[in-house]
Amino acid sequence: MNNFKFEKKQAFRVIGIKTTLSDGTNIHSPQFSNQKTTFFKSVIDNGQIASLRPYADSPYGYAVVAKENGFIVYYAGVQSSKPLPEHADEVQFPGSEYLILSGSGGLSRLAFDKLEDQAFGSLLTDEYEYVYSGAPIAEVLLNGNPTDAEVEVWIPVHKRNVR
Template structure:
């Protein structure tokens, strides 16, 4: 089984700007295009300006029967978010945490999602993902690689 940890996390808030994911076949390209667009048009910089730390969140969440993907930052509840932003609440509790590093954010996101949802969760005997937002957290760079973690809320089976 892949290397992972289970960690207790306090509840936290992410403010994100999103895009709907409509087909799984083109999902990686749609995510990459979305991130490129918000980096170019200044939206990501606007989000970074209200962040409480340097982490960048790539959040996946089902909202009103739509699969949504958000670029977001951790904030405190009192911050004034951009009008088109969504306030995403992550619950207090246990999280599956998968760590990794890759040359690009897109590769890191794909790798960590693949490990969490393709390896760890299907093989887990003591815990399960029951829905809710999950996130790939870009935490920084070192030696030419981007490092981060996948955070998936889980419950005991």
């Protein structure tokens, strides 16, 4: 497992179209996968993602999983420092240490799920020195090709308190 690293990132913002995910309360729940896929396809098909491209600060596509007001929400969008368009919502990412996992090949949704499973199943366990901070998680499509994807998952972490 050499597909991960820890990296300090400055605060950043993603603007996007948002939906609430159902049937789970944990930020990483397997039952969210199909909901995420269906939602992302719908915002591509209806042109909402294309409407955000002029606001993008990078060529990457972003999805975000966050906990807001007791619900798990999912954003499809772009990283942006530009004014928020009326039809979009925003999510702020803190300046933080991030666990960055990388993958490539196959469908982006499957790659994101595999990396998140690795993070929460193998790396962010009781035996590991880092823990998930609770802040939003970014799923980043690096090559713009969701059928033969190059992806990263950015999970905000902090060092475990040692007593």
